[in-house]
Amino acid sequence: MSTDVAPATPKYYLLKTEVLGLIAGLQPGTLIPTERALAEKYATSRTTVRQAISELVAEGKLGRIQGHGTFVAPPKVTHVRQLTSFSDDARTQGLRPDSRLIALEVVKSDAGVAAHLGLDQGDPVTRLERIRLIDGEPLAHEIAWLPGRLPRFKSSLAKAGSLYAVLADVYGVRIADVEDTVETALAGPEDVRLLGIEMGAPLLLVHRLARDAAGVPVEWTRSSFRGDRFRFVSRVKSGG
Amino acid sequence: MSTDVAPATPKYYLLKTEVLGLIAGLQPGTLIPTERALAEKYATSRTTVRQAISELVAEGKLGRIQGHGTFVAPPKVTHVRQLTSFSDDARTQGLRPDSRLIALEVVKSDAGVAAHLGLDQGDPVTRLERIRLIDGEPLAHEIAWLPGRLPRFKSSLAKAGSLYAVLADVYGVRIADVEDTVETALAGPEDVRLLGIEMGAPLLLVHRLARDAAGVPVEWTRSSFRGDRFRFVSRVKSGG
DNA sequence: CAACATCATTGGTCTATGCCAATCTTGGCA
DNA sequence: TGCCAAGATTGGCATAGACCAATGATGTTG
Numbered sequence: 129m130s131t132d133v134a135p136a137t138p139k140y141y142l143l144k145t146e147v148l149g150l151i152a153g154l155q156p157g158t159l160i161p162t163e164r165a166l167a168e169k170y171a172t173s174r175t176t177v178r179q180a181i182s183e184l185v186a187e188g189k190l191g192r193i194q195g196h197g198t199f200v201a202p203p204k205v206t207h208v209r210q211l212t213s214f215s216d217d218a219r220t221q222g223l224r225p226d227s228r229l230i231a232l233e234v235v236k237s238d239a240g241v242a243a244h245l246g247l248d249q250g251d252p253v254t255r256l257e258r259i260r261l262i263d264g265e266p267l268a269h270e271i272a273w274l275p276g277r278l279p280r281f282k283s284s285l286a287k288a289g290s291l292y293a294v295l296a297d298v299y300g301v302r303i304a305d306v307e308d309t310v311e312t313a314l315a316g317p318e319d320v321r322l323l324g325i326e327m328g329a330p331l332l333l334v335h336r337l338a339r340d341a342a343g344v345p346v347e348w349t350r351s352s353f354r355g356d357r358f359r360f361v362s363r364v365k366s367g368g
Numbered sequence: 369m370s371t372d373v374a375p376a377t378p379k380y381y382l383l384k385t386e387v388l389g390l391i392a393g394l395q396p397g398t399l400i401p402t403e404r405a406l407a408e409k410y411a412t413s414r415t416t417v418r419q420a421i422s423e424l425v426a427e428g429k430l431g432r433i434q435g436h437g438t439f440v441a442p443p444k445v446t447h448v449r450q451l452t453s454f455s456d457d458a459r460t461q462g463l464r465p466d467s468r469l470i471a472l473e474v475v476k477s478d479a480g481v482a483a484h485l486g487l488d489q490g491d492p493v494t495r496l497e498r499i500r501l502i503d504g505e506p507l508a509h510e511i512a513w514l515p516g517r518l519p520r521f522k523s524s525l526a527k528a529g530s531l532y533a534v535l536a537d538v539y540g541v542r543i544a545d546v547e548d549t550v551e552t553a554l555a556g557p558e559d560v561r562l563l564g565i566e567m568g569a570p571l572l573l574v575h576r577l578a579r580d581a582a583g584v585p586v587e588w589t590r591s592s593f594r595g596d597r598f599r600f601v602s603r604v605k606s607g608g
Numbered sequence: 609c610a611a612c613a614t615c616a617t618t619g620g621t622c623t624a625t626g627c628c629a630a631t632c633t634t635g636g637c638a
Numbered sequence: 639t640g641c642c643a644a645g646a647t648t649g650g651c652a653t654a655g656a657c658c659a660a661t662g663a664t665g666t667t668g
Contacts, residue, residue, distance in 0.1 A: 138621060138622090140622085173622065173624065173625095174623095175622070175623070176623080179621095193631080194630045194631075195631030196630080196632080
């Protein structure tokens with residue numbers, strides 16, 4: 129280790145700083161030394177190395193693949209989250225958005241969904257579950273609930289691609305305002321499976337409630353975005 | 369452990385689910401068994417117990433104090449982040465906001481601050497560093513940069529309390545729109561010291577750029593909010 | 609009775625080590 | 639040449655144990 133920092137600074141944090149220096153300026157994708165090699169080089173245990181590496185992975189600075197190695201990660205994607213759709217926003221940034229449909233079904237609303245959409249529990253809602261991808265990489269897991277049954281929804285969605293485009297063009301639903309709640313969460317087994325991330329990786333958990341001009345809820349969505357790859361932007365004007 | 373989940377589910381995650389069941393319905397502040405006791409009860413190592421507990425702490429479900437024990441944490445605070453100030457918003461929710469001033473000084477702007485405020489590097493900026501508290505508990509570490517030197521700023525701020533109130537009432541600066549960028553980050557030694565959280569705890573890192581009606585930047589702020597105690601809400605209307 | 613020193617308890621950090629799982633390389637074989 | 643099996647490499651998970659640091663209880667002392 130190079131410098132003596134504050135006395136209470138744990139060793140793994142010093143090592144983390146050290147590795148940060150190692151990867152500064154390296155191209156994304158570049159492999160760094162193996163955990164066992166780092167442990168030997170810095171005269172520490174592999175456990176401590178793993179703790180340092182794990183935090184750098186959680187911060188989106190490194191990535192790792194079992195059996196392959198640990199590498200420098202690409203920079204985060206920024207998402208301007210206004211009234212625009214995920215796809216439109218990505219395209220304006222020159223990125224290639226995509227969606228993978230997991231489920232599209234009419235279900236009975238549970239207590240939580242009903243409360244947010246202003247329905248009674250058990251009322252039918254359309255449930256749309258998708259994986260959002262940017263440049264082929266899974267970025268978010270999203271479940272949207274829309275009130276009622278929507279005829280010909282699947283084919284319309286397949287044609288238009290964007291949920292908001294379908295709502296506007298097919299059903300004449302105009303979204304007038306949205307409320308987004310953002311908090312941190314940690315990845316569980318399902319997130320690991322769907323997003324290809326590590327157990328315990330930090331997520332941005334976003335809940336969105338969208339209403340039409342009359343103030344009637346038209347969409348309630350829960351999205352889990354990868355915290356290591358994603359940045360969220362919201363703009364507010366005072367005139368509104 | 370009670371049930372057999374998916375084969376690939378790590379043991380610490382099963383234990384995490386187990387502990388979640390243990391604390392369901394308990395009052396905030398209730399102590400749970402010690403790490404050593406849990407390790408023995410569930411026939412595992414303390415390392416594994418700590419990994420489970422650590423994630424629950426990161427998620428804001430548990431808290432812990434060295435030498436004392438591990439306890440059920442209070443629920444998260446929700447912050448409606450619009451054009452309103454931190455203090456005003458907290459008060460409307462019946463919470464008691466407070467600020468602890470760390471530094472208030474005029475400094476030369478570095479490259480990053482200058483770029484965001486539309487200044488040249490080295491131009492003087494007023495730097496305001498504070499800790500935000502809710503009900504006496506540190507919630508965020510905030511550094512705001514304002515262009516130029518502001519006469520009588522310190523006394524005005526002490527009197528008004530809110531930065532936005534001072535800008536409006538004393539300097540006639542009206543904020544017309546803001547852009548917030550939200551991402552996850554992990555706590556380092558400074559965050560640990562200032563916010564009283566654990567190393568590696570997830571944070572919500574928020575950058576705010578505020579402009580006046582003419583589009584001139586008037587504030588650039590970096591805030592680190594405790595991810596375990598905080599939720600961020602943004603509202604967007606389409607009329608704006 | 610109050611203040612202080614002592615010690616057990618509890619969480620915080622780190623080591624050394626083993627085995628599993630995914631990946632990649634190598635070499636033999638058809 | 640092309641394919642496949644076997645082994646080496648690398649990260650993923652877990653154990654057992656040691657020592658430190660903060661806290662709180664206990665008992666002693668002024």
